[in-house]
Amino acid sequence: MQQIQLSHGGGGQEMNRLIKDLFFHHFTNKILLKMEDAAILPTNGKIAFTTDSFTVSPLFFAGGDIGKLAIAGTVNDLAMMGAKPEYLSCSFMIEEGFSYADLKTIVQSMQKELAVSGAKIVCGDTKVVPRGTLDGVFINTTGVGSFYHSQTLSASAIQAGDAILLSRDIGCHGSCILMARDALKLSSNLISDCATLWPVVEMLLDKNITLHALRDATRGGISAVLNEWCVASEVQLDINEENIPVSDEVNGLCELYGFESYDLANEGTMVLAVPQSEVAATLAVLRLFSVSASHIGNACHNEEGNHKVILHSPWGSRRYLDLPQGELLPRIC
Amino acid sequence: MQQIQLSHGGGGQEMNRLIKDLFFHHFTNKILLKMEDAAILPTNGKIAFTTDSFTVSPLFFAGGDIGKLAIAGTVNDLAMMGAKPEYLSCSFMIEEGFSYADLKTIVQSMQKELAVSGAKIVCGDTKVVPRGTLDGVFINTTGVGSFYHSQTLSASAIQAGDAILLSRDIGCHGSCILMARDALKLSSNLISDCATLWPVVEMLLDKNITLHALRDATRGGISAVLNEWCVASEVQLDINEENIPVSDEVNGLCELYGFESYDLANEGTMVLAVPQSEVAATLAVLRLFSVSASHIGNACHNEEGNHKVILHSPWGSRRYLDLPQGELLPRIC
Numbered sequence: 323m324q325q326i327q328l329s330h331g332g333g334g335q336e337m338n339r340l341i342k343d344l345f346f347h348h349f350t351n352k353i354l355l356k357m358e359d360a361a362i363l364p365t366n367g368k369i370a371f372t373t374d375s376f377t378v379s380p381l382f383f384a385g386g387d388i389g390k391l392a393i394a395g396t397v398n399d400l401a402m403m404g405a406k407p408e409y410l411s412c413s414f415m416i417e418e419g420f421s422y423a424d425l426k427t428i429v430q431s432m433q434k435e436l437a438v439s440g441a442k443i444v445c446g447d448t449k450v451v452p453r454g455t456l457d458g459v460f461i462n463t464t465g466v467g468s469f470y471h472s473q474t475l476s477a478s479a480i481q482a483g484d485a486i487l488l489s490r491d492i493g494c495h496g497s498c499i500l501m502a503r504d505a506l507k508l509s510s511n512l513i514s515d516c517a518t519l520w521p522v523v524e525m526l527l528d529k530n531i532t533l534h535a536l537r538d539a540t541r542g543g544i545s546a547v548l549n550e551w552c553v554a555s556e557v558q559l560d561i562n563e564e565n566i567p568v569s570d571e572v573n574g575l576c577e578l579y580g581f582e583s584y585d586l587a588n589e590g591t592m593v594l595a596v597p598q599s600e601v602a603a604t605l606a607v608l609r610l611f612s613v614s615a616s617h618i619g620n621a622c623h624n625e626e627g628n629h630k631v632i633l634h635s636p637w638g639s640r641r642y643l644d645l646p647q648g649e650l651l652p653r654i655c
Numbered sequence: 656m657q658q659i660q661l662s663h664g665g666g667g668q669e670m671n672r673l674i675k676d677l678f679f680h681h682f683t684n685k686i687l688l689k690m691e692d693a694a695i696l697p698t699n700g701k702i703a704f705t706t707d708s709f710t711v712s713p714l715f716f717a718g719g720d721i722g723k724l725a726i727a728g729t730v731n732d733l734a735m736m737g738a739k740p741e742y743l744s745c746s747f748m749i750e751e752g753f754s755y756a757d758l759k760t761i762v763q764s765m766q767k768e769l770a771v772s773g774a775k776i777v778c779g780d781t782k783v784v785p786r787g788t789l790d791g792v793f794i795n796t797t798g799v800g801s802f803y804h805s806q807t808l809s810a811s812a813i814q815a816g817d818a819i820l821l822s823r824d825i826g827c828h829g830s831c832i833l834m835a836r837d838a839l840k841l842s843s844n845l846i847s848d849c850a851t852l853w854p855v856v857e858m859l860l861d862k863n864i865t866l867h868a869l870r871d872a873t874r875g876g877i878s879a880v881l882n883e884w885c886v887a888s889e890v891q892l893d894i895n896e897e898n899i900p901v902s903d904e905v906n907g908l909c910e911l912y913g914f915e916s917y918d919l920a921n922e923g924t925m926v927l928a929v930p931q932s933e934v935a936a937t938l939a940v941l942r943l944f945s946v947s948a949s950h951i952g953n954a955c956h957n958e959e960g961n962h963k964v965i966l967h968s969p970w971g972s973r974r975y976l977d978l979p980q981g982e983l984l985p986r987i988c
Binding site for chain 1: 660661662664665666667668669670671689690691692693694695696697698699700701702703704705706707708710712731732733735736738742744745746748751777778779780782783784785787788789790793795797798799800809810811870871873874875876879883887918920978979980981982983985986
């Protein structure tokens, strides 16, 4: 089989073969193999539940592909709530004529990324649509996570006085996709930050470090996360620009295009809000995974109810960091 | 706003506005409004979990639209396991330039269909992709259901001697989509069977009727369901053709195109396997919802291990009903 045919989505023999030969082969587990209309999952009374559809272009990029992204992205959304990623559904939307070899590479990449958190794909769906009605492959993954720790993390749990940390340097995924688009003929060492964050979060939780909020800075970058936090927690966030880690490559690309690195998408980079007393312990864990982890600012009470992000430049000037407007780069994730 | 723009998927201000003005407005509930990375759901220890992506073309058809389908389809997969549909995730993939009015109609249709089962949309995702990279709107819904009844339904739970029932006449959705495709200039009264089946299933469960297996006959029609059941339960299924309810319109269209009505997709029609002792009680419930509900055959043991579906014609002849091959009609659901 060289290419995916419409019959692979028809609900008949060909679809059964695709599911068994490709998906079951790589995602095998007892629950998935039951092949019922729905998977039956044990839970311990409270679950986290999140969904994401992935449409990234190009499908393969430096540091990952749509498969890795589809696993890491959804697993990260569970991890950001302090939930252990357990079960994923996986829905493939495939254009007729798509390369079977590429689909297999994507599936293998998903299998590899699942191993990082231990999450399992327990149910799925396959749709094949006629040529020209979808560009390549889109993947939806929806995740279920369990709570083994008693901490309640929330965008609305940030308190005045909390420290705001970043797990690593920002903007790599956005820059990497920008570079990979056909129109750009630049070369660089940029690699997407695409990664599963559960191992870091698990270590923070296992060490009983008090966390108030975690969020992976995907579309909209850290600008979106920080602005949402201000509103949800009714705090002002004072961020020191010089403490925000940005690589030279990302800075260079931003200058070229007039982008703000704060607005660029990340796919394995999180912002954390923790009490000041936990800063050292948190950074110690974060730095096991990335040397660029940093304490970028603090939350404070604003007397006038002005819940904004204020960027402090190294020269003492200040400006608001706004929620991004417009669309920097479609099909980033 | 007349059309969806790329910025509506950018993770910034415009996306927030779309989410709040359209999605939150129609799907409002306490869990959804928390807007965290993942929804936190209470469960009672065991859940059903299922996913489906919907790509139907045309988006609006007699008896429904992609929104109604996206709710009914996923809710039905939960109901088929005997699980009460509780929580759904909802991911919109939208082509740049898509009509805002049409999107609103779709969302309203989803809201209406959710009310039939009482399920809630608790988390979501919105992706807008450039013109030409996706045809219109695709929707993924992933569902979580709870078990309030102790019955375990499974495709592998059918026993020799069980009766096989159909909840209504078959092939309406497939025929209706076939009719609606641009190339066809026929007129008829055909209406898709697209519907939420939870109310019927709930009544069967509430009456303590013993059910062995339920399955909605979507892609691949009843041919796919019956063949999967034979293999999963290691039984032979003897089906009487004359007892399978098919409307004159569907039969006519099948003759015209050379299709088998058994292979046509349904979106609100289920096959049931129940002990013979429950046939009367089950049919009594099914007929409250459709007068065409019927006892179409029985499961039996095959000495030679031949787990096939055998169709018995009114004239005494017999033939195998095979799993459909090829693709009758892409983008049916």
